[in-house]
Amino acid sequence: MSISDDSGALDYELARRQAGAEPIRLPPLRFIAAAVVAVALAVSIYLVGRHGDPAPQLQLSLILGAAFGFVLQRARFCFFCIWKDWLDRSDPRGLLGILTALAVGLAGYTLIYGAWLPDPSGMRLPPTAHIGPVGPALLLAGLAFGAGMAISGSCISAHLYRLGEGSPTSPFALVGAGFGFVLGFLSWNELYLLTISESPVLWLPRQLGYGGALLAGFAVFGALAWWLLRAGRPSEEGAANKAQLDPVAAIFLRRWPAWLGGLFVGLIGVAAYLRLSPLGVTAELGSRSRQLATQFDWLPARLEGLDSFRGCATLIRDALLTPNGLFIAGLVAAAFAAALAAGEFKPRRPTGGHALRGLVGGALLGWGTVFGLGCTVGTLLSGISAGAVSGWVFALGLIVGMTATLKLGRRLGLLD
Amino acid sequence: MSVLSLIRHGVVVLAASLALGGAALAQTGPLVSTEWLEKNLNDPKVRIVEVSVEPGIYERGHIPGAQNIAWHTDLVETVSRDIAGPEKFQALARKLGVDKDVTVVLYGDNNNWFAAWGAWVFDIYGLRDNVKLLDGGRKKWELEKRPVATNPVPVKASSFTVSEPNKALRARLTDVVATVEKKSEARVLDIRSPDEFSGKIIAPAGFQELALRAGHIPGSVNVPWARAVNQADGTLKSPEELKKLYAEVGIDGSKPVITSCRIGERSSHTWFILSRVLGYQAANYDGSWTEYGNVVGLPISNPAGTIWGGK
Known part of the structure; x- marks a missing residue:
């Protein structure tokens, strides 16, 4: 039986080609529906600003979440789809978009660090930056997370924006991730005592200085970009470019070029770090799963050391509205509005295959997130931007896990 | 106390008040008000130091010109569970430009919990009457919509010499x-x-x-x-x-x-x-x-x- 998900990665390549040929039209009904969602989001932002506690933080979380969701949906900033584009079609554009986000993030973080912690050589780490322990558990987390991406068709951030596109897999993947979190918490103490407690927390600016870490990062990004451009197949963007002259269509209807998405993702990441906390999409999901599991008495009374690490904290919070919860709400709502406007909201009745792939893949995503102390956003993007070695190691594990699972799944006829 | 000495005492107090002026009067007690602090932000003899519990809160916006103390590393000996030793404290105070002739205003989040803890450690090492708490701390400053800044302001290091720890405290x-x-x-x-x-x-x-x-x-x-x-x-x-x-x-x-x-x-x-x-x-x-x-x-x-x- 094939449990392939044909929507897990919508065939954007096809959509992109078609878009180039179609005349631009804004169906009024679609646009009105999108406008209604956008207005509802705006009203929520206003209300949170008036009644939230602490209002400025909660309101800004909602705003940045909405910006992030809009950008992710418009640019199709989905790490797994981007990787598949490269594996299957040697299309380097998505990966170049990720490199853009990382370069902007690294430059922005370095700029902020200069003000917050002028001397990086001491014992201190920059406040709240996602700099995690580096060891075998982190690599394992990357592998599991990568496998979960291949099976469920997305990482957690992409499942969230896909929720706004009406994906039949994403709801199951997010529920699966909840279970994965619980499995992660259940295995935390063993792995912590076995390896994590002795894993060093490595921060590149401490060894290389800010200038050195920035240059080293740029050198790696530059080398990767050069290689991608050489090894990749040239894309056919000519037709699409001509049609993008209409700014409304370019923003709301057409898929954004990946580099533009990457630029905005990087900027939102820097803004979030400056004003709130490093970008991440799993803190709320993790802490709600932990809260639920604690209520059922499933978890050990103490998770050794877990809450002392930097990353997407899963500490249980009693508040109804949390910054990360609102960030996620804004992300999903704005992705929904963007998908509606672009005609990419295509809800479908989920099949057994969708559910199975979502739950199994999601569980791996959740487990990987606990040990990676974040996901593609919280650990890879916010970590590499922060100059953390943990971000790079997680990325490595993730690429290997994703590729191996995809190839194996295809050979067995389970994945497409 | 005789009538004569009472009068003499009154005259001395009055003269002292006139000589010191309003600003100095406001800082004779152990607390300073947010209003006083905002008026004296640029006084080189006033050193503002934030001691907050939550990490990253200082960096994302503090009282303009304030310096930062991380209580759990700067003010303690992390291994022996003790307050910072004299050398460590002296190095910190010098770095912050703190000395006996500088009015130090401590403030922080959570109702000044750790700012008060800072004042206690400062006191142990001989900095008492010139160390004040900002009444209401961060909370009041924010409630009154007073300005915050994120840019660091360098301070000139002092040559403060630590006193023998005051064991009575x-x-x-x-x-x-x-x-x-x-x-x-x-x-x-x-x-x-x-x-x-x-x-x-x-x-x-x-x-x-x-x-x-x-x-x-x-x-x-x-x-x-x-x-x-x-x-x-x-x-x-x-x-x-x-x-x-x-x-x-x-x-x-x-x-x-x-x-x-x-x-x-x-x-x-x-x-x-x-x-x-x-x-x-x-x-x-x-x-x-x-x-x-x-x-x-x-x-x-x-x-x-x-x-x-x-x-």
């Missing part, structure tokens, strides 16, 4: 045991919540650093720290109200007081009130319940009868 286990054995006339004031004091719980939910036993030091009295604070803006209650509050449990300044809590940090908030605002003889017991409650064989009072966290 710090209570050790033996001092507390002496009160239990009635060999000392000091009173222990426990500022934890009523449920911790009665032994219903060992510590509030979420705290990992615990004692094995529940209850309190025999003979100690309980006034939760928050009762000294106006909840609306985080300012301290008036000295009259504070006097009354502590007099209710028999603490009136006639005998030395030892303040205590779970790990000794919140109790410095109450220590500041007793020692600096009311002028009582007070020492802070930084070992607190995590030390006392864990010592084998020491008597405790445990009205709730909780044993090993249960009944």
